[in-house]
Amino acid sequence: MGQLLSPVVLLLLVSAASQAAEDLKPVVLLDPPWDRVLQDDRVTLKCQGVPPAANSSIQWLHNGSLISSHAPTYTITSARAEDSGEYRCGTNISSNLPSNISSNISSLSDPVQLHVRVGWLVLQAARWVIQEGEPIHLRCHSWRNKPVYKVIYLHDGRGVKYFHYNTDLHIPEAKRTFSGSYCCTGLIGKSNVFSETVLITVEANPSISPSVLPWYLIAFGLVMGLLLAMDTALYFSVKRDLRSSLNTRKDYTLVWSKDTLDK
Template sequence: MVGFIHTPACTQFFSNFNGILPRRPLEEPQGTPYEPWWVHRLSFPALVTFPTYKKTQEITKLITSALQTDARISLDAATMSTAIIIIFLALTMGTSGGAIRPVVTLIPNWGNVLHGDEVTLRCDMPSTVPEESRASRTYHWYKDKSPIFRDQHQQTLRRAPSTLLDSGQYQCRVGASDISDAVTLNVTISSVILQRPPSAIYEGDPLTLKCHHLKEYSSVPPRFFKNNQEIKSQFPDSEFRIQKVDLNTSGLYKCSKQIEFPGRSGYREFSDEFLLSVKELFSPPEIKVTPSRIIAGDNMTVRCDTRRDPLRGGTELHFAFYRDGRTVRGYNVSDTYRVPSSQLEDFGIYTCDVRTASGAVRKMSDGFHNQMYDYTVQNIIRLVISGFVLAASLCLIYFHNKW
């Protein structure tokens, strides 16, 4: 953003404001002095480098106070609007990337663990963020929205052995980035737990469940159930895996395991269960055609309308269109198929197919039958009917006068 502000075009643009805005310093809400944000030709260095996690209300209050206390200001509506746009861009973009958020990962990737298990939390930045020297990065950790005071150059947070006090919601921040979404860790005291991933499960995701017990005890292979019906696991390591889930995967899952305790003869059976609800990645598509009434020669637009889940809004979808079962456009990231100057052969039953980039989730729309409205034929019919009505009227008038 700083580089953008200092480009020649922007320098010329901001130079038009020279002398309009005051040249007085701002102070950070905590009282730390900042460089003037309108230094000389309004290059806005302090505003641009202002940490993006500062509250917008505090910055707005400071700017408003500065403007109101300087008698030299005379801003018309257009100038004020431009200034507000510049402030908004600086606040949302900034040097930290604004919307860039780190991601908290659990290692191993279980949302629930037993008391005494080892757990490591790692704070990762998205791959789209340029790699910088790790030594210069600072990591800030939070548990239940309260900061965890520790070495800020450590990317991981280790809980070994874990205790009940480690249960909670964890977040992290890298430098001045936005704070991550929360990841929940649940530590329990039990003989057997059914472990599952910490985050929500969506259509197309792989799913692994584990019937877990303390390592110091011996056990026999577990049994898994879904809705009280036993399901067979193909893996001998106490895990049940599904390569790709769908909405039908939802249900009540349970595992049962026999454990032998030291000093006791025989095995005792323990179980745990949880309700799995698979979330819809995107809604079933629906064909929408505009305009609603089309005649030959009109431009026609066919849209494949679907809604992504907000938490997976970045999912890349591909769209294909069909007319009367035949492909009119193959898979493409555009959800719109356009027909310029439509003709009779462009009409029929349209359907669309939506899938993820990997093809793991695919959904087809219902058919939509669009018809061509031939106003020429309609006008001829209307003209003939009008002619008959006129002729009948003239005949009635003629015979009425004759009688």
């Protein structure tokens, strides 16, 4: 009879299998990468990951409900407010079952949020949480791509960039002070319109943040500095005493020589 696997080996195998399943988990991507859009915009969602097996198919979910689409790409040709919400994709290992049965979906992706707004302008960003030093890409998008003039990007209510014609705003390197509320404004026809205000957060990047020395290194530096100060003070004290001693000896020699000549 073969030897049974030890509990440690079994635990390692289960952990490896779980990690492999995590690595094979599909990912939902937005194309273009804006999670905030306007009504009537075209939105494409792509389910990227391991290709499904022969007996499986891709399954899409919107706010937890199944969508009648099994293609790797799901397209919303004209977005509506009801299209807002959470989108996920997964692999249905029993594609021959009725479409309302979702318990057989495996390898479910992480959720991606889509916000459909009604208005003239929306401020779009590839990401809303950015690490310090990374670029920031903002886009002042108009309804049905209508021409926008005299565009101003505002940060915490203050204008940071002006474009006569509507243009994306690119910031090469984000700083911590760039966190805050952003919006854009411009002229559509003769009307001055504003987008909704959104929040952008710039987090500290550990790779470029100044490192904090351990307490013992700080204490060592203070002790060495104190010893250096004491050594310097002792040096000048000895030098002063030596100079004083030499001056006294010189005076004594002169007096002794004078007394000798008088005899």
